[in-house]
Amino acid sequence: MKITIxxxxxxxxxxxxxxxxxxxxxxxxxxxxxxxxxxxxxDERPRVQEAARVCPAAAIAxxxx
Amino acid sequence: xxxxxxxxxxxxxxxxxxxxxxxxxxxxxxxxxxPGLPRVQxxxxxxxxxxxxxxxxxxxxxxxxxxxRFDSPGFPLFSPSDVQQRDDRNESLIRTDDPDHxxxxxxxxxxxxxKRVHALREDIQRTVDEAVDELLAEGSPADLxxxxxxxxxxxxxxxxxxxxxxxxxxxxxxxxxxxxxxSDPDEVRxxxxxxxxxxxxxxxxxxxxxxxxxxxxxxxxDLVLPGTIxxxxxxxxAMTLLVAGFExxxxxxxxxxxxxxRHPAQRELFLAGDExxxxxxxxxxxxxxSVAHHPRQFAVREEMTVGDCPLRPGDGVLISLPSANxxxxxxEDPDVFDxxxxxxxxxxxSHGTHQCLGQALARLELLLTFRTLxxxxxxxxxxxxxxxxxxxxHSRIHGLxxxxxxx
Numbered sequence: 001m002k003i004t005i006x007x008x009x010x011x012x013x014x015x016x017x018x019x020x021x022x023x024x025x026x027x028x029x030x031x032x033x034x035x036x037x038x039x040x041x042x043d044e045r046p047r048v049q050e051a052a053r054v055c056p057a058a059a060i061a062x063x064x065x
Numbered sequence: 066x067x068x069x070x071x072x073x074x075x076x077x078x079x080x081x082x083x084x085x086x087x088x089x090x091x092x093x094x095x096x097x098x099x100p101g102l103p104r105v106q107x108x109x110x111x112x113x114x115x116x117x118x119x120x121x122x123x124x125x126x127x128x129x130x131x132x133x134r135f136d137s138p139g140f141p142l143f144s145p146s147d148v149q150q151r152d153d154r155n156e157s158l159i160r161t162d163d164p165d166h167x168x169x170x171x172x173x174x175x176x177x178x179x180k181r182v183h184a185l186r187e188d189i190q191r192t193v194d195e196a197v198d199e200l201l202a203e204g205s206p207a208d209l210x211x212x213x214x215x216x217x218x219x220x221x222x223x224x225x226x227x228x229x230x231x232x233x234x235x236x237x238x239x240x241x242x243x244x245x246x247x248s249d250p251d252e253v254r255x256x257x258x259x260x261x262x263x264x265x266x267x268x269x270x271x272x273x274x275x276x277x278x279x280x281x282x283x284x285x286x287d288l289v290l291p292g293t294i295x296x297x298x299x300x301x302x303a304m305t306l307l308v309a310g311f312e313x314x315x316x317x318x319x320x321x322x323x324x325x326x327r328h329p330a331q332r333e334l335f336l337a338g339d340e341x342x343x344x345x346x347x348x349x350x351x352x353x354x355s356v357a358h359h360p361r362q363f364a365v366r367e368e369m370t371v372g373d374c375p376l377r378p379g380d381g382v383l384i385s386l387p388s389a390n391x392x393x394x395x396x397e398d399p400d401v402f403d404x405x406x407x408x409x410x411x412x413x414x415s416h417g418t419h420q421c422l423g424q425a426l427a428r429l430e431l432l433l434t435f436r437t438l439x440x441x442x443x444x445x446x447x448x449x450x451x452x453x454x455x456x457x458x459h460s461r462i463h464g465l466x467x468x469x470x471x472x
Contacts, residue, residue, distance in 0.1 A: 011167065011418050012174035014425050018344070019409070021179075031174030054410045056420035058127055 001040050002063040003048055005033050009059040016055060020047035033059065069374055070101030076112040079105045079143070079360070079383070086454045087324050087354060088400060089387035093117050097392055102374040105383060108148065113141035113381030114374065115360075117388040119395035119412070121372040125382065126417035130367030132162050133419060137364035141381030144359070144461070146243065149250035149257075156298075157305045163418055172288060173302065173422060176225070176280045182425040185225070189430055192220045193437045201441075206448040206471040214319035214468070215311070217434055221426070222310030226303065227279025228267060236260060240308045244461045257304075264303045268296060280306070306423075314427045316356045316457075316464025318434050323454060323468055324354065324402060325435065326447055331404050336439055338404075340432075346404035347431050352411035353402050355387035359461035361415060386412045387463075444472045 003023070012031025016024040023044050025036050040048065045062070052060040080092035096103060102114040102121070116122050125131065134140065135151035142148055150160070158169055175181070200212045219237065223230040242256035271277065271285040281303055288294045294302075325332040335346045360383035365376045376382070389412045391399040396408070414421035421427070439445065448469040455466045 011170060011420060012178065013414075013420050013422075014177075014179040017179040018425065018428070026174075026178040026180060028178070028180075029175055030171040031178045032171070050409065056127075056414075056416050057418060 001042055001045055001048065003035060003040055004061045005035065006057075006059040006061070007032050009057040011057045011059075013056050016051035016060060019051040019054065020044060023048055024051060071103050071114075071374060074103060076104040076106045077115070079107075079115070083456075086456055087320070087327075087402075089355070089358065089385065089391060093385060093388035094391065097388065100373060102372050102376075102382075107381065107383070108142040108144075111139075111141050111381055113139075113362075113383050114376065116371065116382060116384040117392075118372060119389040119392035122384050122386070122389035122412055123416050125363075125369070125371045125384065126361070126412070126415060126419075128367075128369060128417070129163065130365060130369050131363040131382070131417075132366045133160050133166075133363055134162055135160055137162075137366065139379035139381045140364040141362050141383055143362055143383065145250050146245075146253040146461075147362070149253045152250070153254065153257075157301055158422075159305070159419055167418060170418075170422065172284075172293075173306070176283070177422050177426060179425045182429055185221070185426075186429065186433075188224060189221055190433050190437070192217055192224070193430075193433050196220075196434075197437055197441050206451075206469050209322055209468045209470045210315075210319045210465055211467065213434070213438065214315045214322070214465075217318060218314035218427075218430055219311040221430060222307060225280055225310070225426075226306060227271065227277055227281045228264075228303075228307060232263070236263065236307065237311070239263075240312060241460075244308070244312060245459055260304055260308075261300055264307070265296070265300045268299050268303055272296060272299075309421075309423060310426075312462050313356060313421075314430050316462050317350070317354060317427070317431055319465040319468050320354050320356060320463065321350050321431065321435065322438065322445075322470070323447070323465065324350070325439070326445065326470075328402055331402060332439055335404050335435065342405075343432055343436060344428065345408070347428055347435075348411060349402065349404050349406055349408040350431065350435075351413040351428075352390045352396070352408040354463070355390045355411075355413045356463045357413065357415070357461075358385070358387050358463045360385050361419075386415060442472050446471055 010032045016033050023040050024033050080090040082090050097117045104112040105115045107113050196213045196217050219233050220230050239256045239260045271281045272289050275286045363382050365380040366378050369376050393399050414424045448471040451469040457464050
């Protein structure tokens with residue numbers, strides 16, 4: 001599945017890492033969210049959508065479906 | 066622009082009277098059902114709008130059209146300490162707007178990432194174990210707030226920041242006077258001055274040594290020495306992190322223990338869960354108790370519509386996080402404490418760019434504390450003669466002054 005992180009908006013709260021630890025990580029230097037892998041398997045979709053829902057900065061977008 | 070559904074209504078007193086010590090004032094559930102955004106009475110004759118519903122709170126907290134600065138036109142002053150902070154030009158992170166706020170926040174965020182917090186896990190567990198040892202050594206009955214709820218987060222934030230825990234009585238007292246919602250502005254000024262003087266001396270040492278691996282030493286090395294920030298700015302950061310680090314989590318531990326003891330079946334469900342289920346239970350505890358009950362305060366700086374109500378630049382808004390977290394439109398049977406419900410997405414840490422920086426640390430401290438406490442002291446209960454809960458009065462953070470437990 002396709003995931004986009006808006007790095008300019010991310011506030012480094014880390015909720016995405018708690019919800020989907022196999023998908024998201026935080027940069028060491030400023031806590032901004034990054035994707036762990038280029039390709040995210042489809043079975044992560046519910047967790048990624050949950051991460052997008054709780055993201056305080058609305059910085060995570062997924063392809064529709 | 067649509068009509069204002071609250072047009073012509075008199076400003077209300079901000080609801081503060083709690084029936085149940087674990088729940089926000091019942092008045093909020095009445096207000097959530099009324100269309101529009103009521104006006105409430107604030108200081109200096111201001112009548113800001115009150116936001117009580119979950120969707121409205123989430124929408125407005127996500128907006129870029131708000132200002133958290135005390136000097137923004139229309140910023141609603143709510144407690145005497147706000148007057149002091151406005152007059153003394155409080156420049157802390159929570160009273161700064163983007164883009165400056167985000168730049169400053171990111172300099173600190175590296176020290177509070179999920180990865181960094183989880184690297185502290187053994188230290189936190191040891192701190193929790195030692196606190197429970199001290200509770201057991203004191204013997205039944207004992208004050209859980211004094212022996213467990215206050216020391217755990219204070220020791221953890223001291224360890225993280227490199228502040229000597231031996232000084233905890235001093236800074237806990239000063240912070241409590243600074244956070245009291247009913248203090249005279251001069252008393253708040255004195256308390257903050259004492260804290261600032263203490264931290265200035267400490268920060269001075271960290272700047273001259275600059276070789277420690279604690280957060281203040283790292284910030285001194287990374288930001289003060291290259292001239293990115295100056296010493297007073299690091300003192301302000303230290304003050305924010307120290308006070309935020311122990312006050313909220315400590316109140317969650319005290320009040321959370323009391324809540325679990327009133328709901329033994331929920332305590333059993335929590336203990337029976339795996340780590341993921343326990344983490345979800347902590348989310349429900351955060352939602353249900355929402356200890357940050359002092360309203361979030363902002364000035365509107367861009368036109369927007371929230372709750373069908375038009376807001377204009379110069380309007381003030383107050384947002385009740387506890388009320389939003391008890392909104393039946395967002396949480397089924399919101400007044401039921403149920404550790405199995407999906408509570409994530411609650412607003413206990415607020416929302417938007419100012420959402421709590423230390424939330425991963427708070428979550429881990431709470432999880433390890435409740436798991437360890439209830440596992441090691443399975444017969445823990447409220448002491449027979451403990452009487453009504455010893456609730457903090459007029460504090461910006463809801464909690465217990467003391468809580469006598471037995472086992």
